Amino acid sequence: MNQTDTNVATLDAEGLSLKSVSLWQITWRRLFKRKSAVVGMVILGILIFIALTAQWIAPYDPIKVLIGVEDVKSRQAPCIHAFGCPEDQPQHIMGIDGNVRDQFSRLLYGTRLSLMVGFSTVTFAIIIGTVLGALSGYFGGWVDNLIMRTMDVLLAFPSLLLAIAIVTVLGPGLTNALLAIGIVSIPAYARVVRASVLSVREMDYVSATRALGGNSFQILFLRIMPNALTPLIVQGTLGIATAILDAAALSFLGLGAQPPTPEWGSMLGSERNQVFTAPHLVFYPGLAIMLTVLAFNLLGDGLRDALDPRLAHMSN
Amino acid sequence: MFQYIIRRIFLSIPVLFGILLVTFALARLIPGDPCRAILGEKATDAVCDRFIQEKGLDKPIPVQFGVYLGEMVSGDFGDSIRYNLPVNRLLLERLPTTVELSFSALFVSLLVGIPLGVISAVKHNSWVDVLTMIWANTGVSMPVFWLGLMLAYVFSLLLKDTPFWLPPSGRVSPGVPNDPFFEVWGLTLAEGSSMLSFLLFLSRMNILNALLSANWELLKDATKHLILPAVALGTIPMALIARMARSSMLEVLGQDYIRTARAKGLTQQKVIMKHAFRNSLLPLVTVIGLSLGSLLGGAVLTETIFGLSGLGRTLYDAITARDYGVVQTFTVVIAVFFVALNLLVDLSYAYLDPRIRLE
Numbered sequence: 001m002n003q004t005d006t007n008v009a010t011l012d013a014e015g016l017s018l019k020s021v022s023l024w025q026i027t028w029r030r031l032f033k034r035k036s037a038v039v040g041m042v043i044l045g046i047l048i049f050i051a052l053t054a055q056w057i058a059p060y061d062p063i064k065v066l067i068g069v070e071d072v073k074s075r076q077a078p079c080i081h082a083f084g085c086p087e088d089q090p091q092h093i094m095g096i097d098g099n100v101r102d103q104f105s106r107l108l109y110g111t112r113l114s115l116m117v118g119f120s121t122v123t124f125a126i127i128i129g130t131v132l133g134a135l136s137g138y139f140g141g142w143v144d145n146l147i148m149r150t151m152d153v154l155l156a157f158p159s160l161l162l163a164i165a166i167v168t169v170l171g172p173g174l175t176n177a178l179l180a181i182g183i184v185s186i187p188a189y190a191r192v193v194r195a196s197v198l199s200v201r202e203m204d205y206v207s208a209t210r211a212l213g214g215n216s217f218q219i220l221f222l223r224i225m226p227n228a229l230t231p232l233i234v235q236g237t238l239g240i241a242t243a244i245l246d247a248a249a250l251s252f253l254g255l256g257a258q259p260p261t262p263e264w265g266s267m268l269g270s271e272r273n274q275v276f277t278a279p280h281l282v283f284y285p286g287l288a289i290m291l292t293v294l295a296f297n298l299l300g301d302g303l304r305d306a307l308d309p310r311l312a313h314m315s316n
Numbered sequence: 317m318f319q320y321i322i323r324r325i326f327l328s329i330p331v332l333f334g335i336l337l338v339t340f341a342l343a344r345l346i347p348g349d350p351c352r353a354i355l356g357e358k359a360t361d362a363v364c365d366r367f368i369q370e371k372g373l374d375k376p377i378p379v380q381f382g383v384y385l386g387e388m389v390s391g392d393f394g395d396s397i398r399y400n401l402p403v404n405r406l407l408l409e410r411l412p413t414t415v416e417l418s419f420s421a422l423f424v425s426l427l428v429g430i431p432l433g434v435i436s437a438v439k440h441n442s443w444v445d446v447l448t449m450i451w452a453n454t455g456v457s458m459p460v461f462w463l464g465l466m467l468a469y470v471f472s473l474l475l476k477d478t479p480f481w482l483p484p485s486g487r488v489s490p491g492v493p494n495d496p497f498f499e500v501w502g503l504t505l506a507e508g509s510s511m512l513s514f515l516l517f518l519s520r521m522n523i524l525n526a527l528l529s530a531n532w533e534l535l536k537d538a539t540k541h542l543i544l545p546a547v548a549l550g551t552i553p554m555a556l557i558a559r560m561a562r563s564s565m566l567e568v569l570g571q572d573y574i575r576t577a578r579a580k581g582l583t584q585q586k587v588i589m590k591h592a593f594r595n596s597l598l599p600l601v602t603v604i605g606l607s608l609g610s611l612l613g614g615a616v617l618t619e620t621i622f623g624l625s626g627l628g629r630t631l632y633d634a635i636t637a638r639d640y641g642v643v644q645t646f647t648v649v650i651a652v653f654f655v656a657l658n659l660l661v662d663l664s665y666a667y668l669d670p671r672i673r674l675e
Contacts, residue, residue, distance in 0.1 A: 268461065
């Protein structure tokens with residue numbers, strides 16, 4: 001049952017020799033067979049590449065105001081030489097923003113922030129959620145009741161509204177927005193982990209560890225927790241998508257990243273009243289958010305199917 | 317069934333208590349001096365001392381919480397500082413906008429989501445299926461605020477002077493008659509009666525009001541105003557519903573009794589509608605219930621973009637303006653609505669699937 005250690009024996013094409021294939025190898029293979037998951041991985045790969053190389057591929061400094069540097073106006077439309085923009089004008093493929101900065105460079109740098117937001121909030125929520133869920137499922141009784149009722153209360157608020165309220169208490173800013181989104185997403189992970197713990201708590205191999213003198217810590221983290229790994233990976237990948245979306249929404253409302261930080265939500269928020277006059281300033285940041293969220297959603301769905309043992313027969 | 321309902325209602329009580337505790341704590345934790353937030357920066361210490369004593373803010377926290385509980389249970393939500401109105405009245409004014417918006421969004425998402433999901437399951441792996449799934453995955457990943465702005469750009473600016481033009485903000489155009497339906501009917505009610513409040517509440521939902529008072533001009537105008545926000549807000553639930561409808565339909569279509577139905581010689585239409593579709597509805601109930609809840613969160617963004625003063629927008633404004641009474645009440649109302657919704661989902665599940673009741 002301990003899935004990470006499980007080795008699955010498969011027959012090769014001739015059915016003659018047995019070779020062992022780990023669960024992760026099977027998962028990878030199944031993942032690559034799903035077109036949508038591959039699309040997700042490709043988009044994600046491109047985004048990670050952009051995030052890592054932003055300082056080299058961005059044509060301008062994302063927070064540098066171009067007044068006096070170049071002959072460009074505030075909210076100027078995109079100028080692409082390949083599409084007939086005069087060669088004597090400086091090229092800005094996504095135009096100029098309201099503060100006379102290069103929109104394309106800001107968008108590239110924004111990738112860093114979005115990925116960072118996704119990974120950091122989900123890591124935070126997974127750590128806290130795992131501990132709470134594990135304690136809840138393992139000890140049961142009043143510990144379980146206390147923790148899970150608290151989680152129910154957190155789940156009783158629409159997540160974005162609760163995040164807004166928490167940011168208001170903590171004060172606007174990127175760090176506080178991350179913390180708020182992290183807190184709001186804890187219950188999902190706590191529930192996943194608790195369910196996994198409950199499903200194996202009474203299994204023979206757990207009793208065996210106990211009989212051999214294993215303490216609660218060993219039983220919980222070495223014997224029980226590996227079972228929660230697969231649902232956590234799936235939930236985490238999908239959770240990153242939600243976290244990026246919520247963080248962008250908070251920044252859009254002015255509660256997250258503050259100017260001049262190149263963050264997609266706040267770029268969109270600060271130009272939203274100009275949507276009729278300078279649509280390019282609203283279009284590109286939103287598209288970037290959507291593509292990033294889409295990548296994680298596709299990958300998460302793909303992982304869920306690939307890791308589901310019930311779908312094993314579909315892999316070969 | 318009755319026992320099950322009672323048990324589930326009792327289980328919601330600790331959650332409701334927790335909600336009140338959280339909203340109480342949040343309002344107390346909002347940084348800044350409540351006296352100066354409410355009376356203004358210029359309030360003197362003497363004025364503030366009196367204010368704090370009057371509002372009971374000098375009492376121990378547990379006592380304050382007790383008072384707050386009492387107020388919430390008795391329905392006395394205090395006044396809004398910002399609008400200088402009782403919170404109750406503000407709630408009655410703002411809630412209809414959000415209710416109308418949420419239900420229209422849900423309506424749009426069901427109307428499009430379910431047929432798309434069913435069709436793509438029936439035509440599994442066809443181009444319809446592939447397109448639907450691409451579209452559903454994109455829809456789930458859509459930032460509501462961006463979609464709203466883009467829709468406004470396309471339908472209010474690019475399609476200007478065409479029959480497809482739609483207004484980018486507001487709920488009705490100025491000059492369109494918007495009399496409450498009960499006045500059109502000739503009803504007169506005593507000022508301040510709860511019946512009047514209730515009828516006013518209903519009449520503030522424009523579509524309902526237009527239908528009840530046979531005001532077709534208002535119906536047309538209000539619908540035009542509602543389309544863009546409802547589509548923007550409804551896109552994520554629409555995509556979720558399409559996906560869920562597809563996967564649960566696929567599961568049902570693979571079962572033996574469907575093969576039996578086909579073997580009996582039933583038409584494809586009968587098999588799909590009578591045998592498969594009804595049984596694939598169960599998981600959809602959960603998605604629909606949960607979507608309605610998340611619509612309330614999305615309402616903050618949609619209402620901001622389309623200039624609608626509903627629950628979400630008012631709550632957001634109240635938070636930034638430190639309008640305690642409004643923040644507490646609106647949050648509690650939304651959360652209680654959420655809990656009630658979850659309860660309804662559970663109950664409908666138990667109704668649809670008798671096995672759940674017996675556990």
